Amino acid sequence: MQTETTQSKGSKNKSKKGSDLTPNEKIAKALKLVNEARDEKITASKESLNSAIEDGKETFENYRSMAKDRFNQSMQSAETRVTANPFKYMLGAGIVGLILGFLMSGRRK
Numbered sequence: 817m818q819t820e821t822t823q824s825k826g827s828k829n830k831s832k833k834g835s836d837l838t839p840n841e842k843i844a845k846a847l848k849l850v851n852e853a854r855d856e857k858i859t860a861s862k863e864s865l866n867s868a869i870e871d872g873k874e875t876f877e878n879y880r881s882m883a884k885d886r887f888n889q890s891m892q893s894a895e896t897r898v899t900a901n902p903f904k905y906m907l908g909a910g911i912v913g914l915i916l917g918f919l920m921s922g923r924r925k
Contacts, residue, residue: 837845898905
């Protein structure tokens with residue numbers, strides 16, 4: 817009997833195979849694998865998200881630059897047209913002002 821007890825203790829110290837593990841050890845091993853996989857997924861997701869954020873920042877800067885250029889071009893174009901025909905634009909602004917004034921005054925009895 818003592819030899820059986822000694823052998824069973826000696827086998828516990830050796831590397832256990834999957835079938836030799838106790839249920840708690842199997843659960844602990846499975847949890848460790850799940851945690852490692854989760855950590856890998858989190859790391860990959862963070863890297864992917866950071867890459868997407870950097871791409872978004874670059875795209876935003878490109879669109880902002882394009883919008884700024886178009887705005888400046890529109891302002892220069894408008895300034896050139898108004899400078900060439902100031903009375904035409906003053907008359908148009910006056911008509912718009914009269915129409916807005918009439919609409920905002922409402923109907924009075």
